[in-house]
Amino acid sequence: MNVESQIELALEEIKRGTQEIIGMEYIKDLVSAYFKEGKTFSVKAGFDPTAPDLHLGHTVLLQKLATFQKYGAKVYFLIGDFTGMIGDPSGKSETRKPLSKEQVLANAKTYQEQVTKVLDSDKMEIAFNSVWLDKLGTRGMIELAAKFSVARMLERDDFEKRFKSQSPISIVEFFYPLLQGYDSVALNCDIEFGGTDQKFNLLMGRQLQRAYGLNKEQSVVMVPLLEGLDGVHKMSKSLGNYVGITQEPQEMFGRLLSISDELMWRYYELLSTKSLQEIESLKQGVNNGDLHPKAVKEDLAVEIITRYHSKECALKAKEEFARVFSKEELPSEIPEFRKSESIWIAQALNECGLCASNSEALRLIKQGGVKLNGNKLEDSKFVLSKGEYIVQVGKRKFAKIIVE
Numbered sequence: 486m487n488v489e490s491q492i493e494l495a496l497e498e499i500k501r502g503t504q505e506i507i508g509m510e511y512i513k514d515l516v517s518a519y520f521k522e523g524k525t526f527s528v529k530a531g532f533d534p535t536a537p538d539l540h541l542g543h544t545v546l547l548q549k550l551a552t553f554q555k556y557g558a559k560v561y562f563l564i565g566d567f568t569g570m571i572g573d574p575s576g577k578s579e580t581r582k583p584l585s586k587e588q589v590l591a592n593a594k595t596y597q598e599q600v601t602k603v604l605d606s607d608k609m610e611i612a613f614n615s616v617w618l619d620k621l622g623t624r625g626m627i628e629l630a631a632k633f634s635v636a637r638m639l640e641r642d643d644f645e646k647r648f649k650s651q652s653p654i655s656i657v658e659f660f661y662p663l664l665q666g667y668d669s670v671a672l673n674c675d676i677e678f679g680g681t682d683q684k685f686n687l688l689m690g691r692q693l694q695r696a697y698g699l700n701k702e703q704s705v706v707m708v709p710l711l712e713g714l715d716g717v718h719k720m721s722k723s724l725g726n727y728v729g730i731t732q733e734p735q736e737m738f739g740r741l742l743s744i745s746d747e748l749m750w751r752y753y754e755l756l757s758t759k760s761l762q763e764i765e766s767l768k769q770g771v772n773n774g775d776l777h778p779k780a781v782k783e784d785l786a787v788e789i790i791t792r793y794h795s796k797e798c799a800l801k802a803k804e805e806f807a808r809v810f811s812k813e814e815l816p817s818e819i820p821e822f823r824k825s826e827s828i829w830i831a832q833a834l835n836e837c838g839l840c841a842s843n844s845e846a847l848r849l850i851k852q853g854g855v856k857l858n859g860n861k862l863e864d865s866k867f868v869l870s871k872g873e874y875i876v877q878v879g880k881r882k883f884a885k886i887i888v889e
Contacts, residue, residue, distance in 0.1 A: 488520050488521060491520055492513070492516055492517050492520050495516050495520070495555075495556045496512070496513060496516060497761065498552055498555075498556075498760070498761070499512065499516070499549075499552060499553065499556070499706075501552075501754065501761055502545070502549070502708065502709070502754045502755045503549070503706055503707065503708055503709075504681045504707045504708060504709040505681065505684075505705075505707045506704065506705070506706050506707070507688070507691075507704060507705040508676075508691075508702060508703070508704030508705060509704070511675070511676075511702070511704045512676060512704050512706075515557065515675055515676075516556050516557060518557075519556055519557025520556075520557075524557065525557050525558065525559055526557055526558055526559070526675040526676070527558070527559050527560075527561060527672065527673065527674045527675050527676075528550065528553050528558045528559070528560055528561070528674060528675060528676040528677070528678065529560070529561035529562075529563050529612075529668065529669065529672055529674045529676075529677050529678070530546055530547075530550055530560070530561075530562065530563065530677070530678040530679065531563040531565050531614070531665060531668060531677075531679070532562070532563065532564060532565060532596060538595065538599075538729055538730070538731050539596070539599050539600075539729070539730050539731075540720055540722065540727040540728055540729045540730065541711060541720060541727070541728045541729075541730065541752075541756060541789070542710065542711040542713070542719065542720030542721070542727065544603055544730065544756065545708050545709070545711050545755045545756065546678055546679070546680070546708050547600060547603040547604060548603060548755065548756060548758075549678060549706065549708055550562075550603075550604060550678060551603055551604055551605070551758075553676070554604065554605050554608045554609070558608070558676070559608055559609070559610065560604060560608060560609045560610070561609075561610055561611075561612050561672050561674060562596075562600055562604065562609055562610070562611045562612070563612050563613075563614060563668060563672075564593045564596065564597075564611060564612065564613050564614070565614055565665075566586075566589045566590065566593060566613045566614065566615045567613075567614045567615040567618040567619065567664070593613070597611055599730060599731070602730070602792055602793050603792065612672065614664070614668050614671070616671075617667075617668075617671040618664060618667070618668075621667075626660075629660075629663050629664075629667055629693075630659075630660070630663065632663070632692070632693060632696045633663060633689075633692070635659070638659050638662070640685075641662070641685040642685070644658075661686070662685060662686040662689045663689065663693075665686045665687075665689060665690070666686070666689030666690040666692065666693040667693055668690070669690030669691075669693065669694055669703050670690070670693050670694055670697045670699065673699060674690075674703055675701070675703055675704065676703055676704045676705070676706060677690050677703050677704075677705055677706070678705075678706045678707075678708065679705075679706075679707060679708075680707065680708060680709075680710060681707045681708070681709060681710065682710070683707070684705075684707060687705045687707065688705060690703050690705075691703055691705065708755075709755070711751075711752075711755055711756075712748060712751060713726025713727055714726040714727070714728070714740055714743055714744055716744065716745055716747070716748045728740045728741060728789075730793040731793070734790050734794050734798040734799060734801065734802035735802045735805050735806070735816070735881075736881070737786070737789070737790050737793075737802065738786045738790060738799075738802035738803060738805075738806050739806060739880070739881045741782070741785065741786040741789065742779075742782055742783065742786060742806065744782070746771075746778040746782070749778065749781065749782050749785065750764070750768065752785060753767070753785055756785075756789060757785060757788060757789075758788070759788075767781050783803055786799070786802075786803070787799040787800065787803055790802055805817065816883055819875070819883045819884065819885045820837070820883070820884055820885070821884075821885045821886075821887065822836070822837050822884055822885070822886050822887070823886075823887045823888075823889060824869070824886065824887070824888045824889065825889055826888070827868050827869060827870045827871070827888060828868065828869050828886075828888065829866070829867075829868055829869075830846070830850070830855075830857075830862065830864075830865070830866075830867045830868065830869060830876075831843040831846035831847050831850070831865065832846075833869055833876070833886055834846040834849075834855070834876065834878065837876070837884040837886065838884075839876065839878040839882050839884055840878060847865050849878060849879075850862055850863070850864075850865045851865065854878060854879055855876070855877070855878055856876070856877040857874060857875075857876055857877075858874060858875050859875070859877075869886060869888050870888060871888050871889065872887075872888055873885065873886070873887050873888075874886045874887075874888075
């Protein structure tokens with residue numbers, strides 16, 4: 486394959502699964518210079534460490550960064566330890582509560598441990614924006630603020646909505662996009678990545694690079710928000726439709742197998758390291774009947790779990806899933822709970838963590854979603870007296886309850 490063909494293939498992979506790219510010609514020049522002259526370039530993605538754990542929705546952006554690493558990019562994984570302590574609504578209707586320094590650093594450490602499971606650590610540098618933002622000082626902050634007008638700031642969609650509804654907007658929130666844009670100045674980066682909800686902030690970097698005389702405008706790559714397991718809403722822990730990369734392999738496998746056959750291709754496109762040609766071949770195999778959708782979905786689950794755990798854990802999870810759900814057997818490991826006295830079934834489900842509350846337990850019993858020793862439980866007033874019980878909620882939640 487000649488160089489021009491390699492460049493075209495690289496650009497095709499770069500465009501894959503993106504929502505919008507601003508400055509594609511500049512990206513083409515950077516990739517071409519890498520293939521022809523071995524020149525590298527810098528890209529960055531900023532993370533405010535507001536939560537310690539990542540789910541697959543977060544990794545869509547990481548996968549895209551990994552793709553750029555293959556084609557000449559050095560990645561700055563930017564931990565916003567400075568901006569993480571400033572509220573940014575990011576499309577929300579109210580100011581996000583700032584974090585303490587201790588919370589930021591603790592979450593940042595967890596991020597560092599997780600991100601190297603996707604990115605090549607030899608082509609990556611973890612940066613903290615407090616390094617340059619702490620040095621700005623009062624004069625630097627005023628000079629930065631002078632680069633942008635309030636009228637332009639209110640063009641940001643969520644600011645505009647809150648201003649019209651007379652909802653509070655603190656002055657410090659106006660600084661957030663300015664500081665994020667200044668990160669691009671400090672790192673002299675060529676490309677910045679982010680979600681579609683961050684477009685205003687991402688474009689700020691382009692303007693500030695011009696204002697500070699860098700003689701460049703960074704390109705902006707925006708990735709879509711990954712749909713959760715329900716296929717409707719974006720993946721979110723609060724909605725429960727997520728797959729966490731630190732979850733147990735068996736739980737991850739079961740969750741991934743629950744997605745629809747149609748959604749499976751979306752996950753392949755955004756999460757798999759297979760090429761577009763390989764994915765298209767799988768699609769054709771399913772469409773003509775040579776491949777079963779379930780088998781293709783299992784391969785995806787194995788690939789993802791291998792990335793965040795190991796191949797051994799992934800294959801064991803696949804075997805366990807088949808044993809429990811295909812053959813209707815019990816899991817090899819079931820959490821055990823001991824009770825010193827008789828207990829109402831709804832309370833037991835709640836205390837064992839199989840349900841979030843007694844009311845949820847009652848609802849599931851009425852819907853036929855609870856089994857006791859393999860049989861569907863219909864009596865919501867049932868009391869577990871002395872003995873041993875295997876309780877199952879839904880398809881994947883089990884507990885062994887021993888009443889002494």
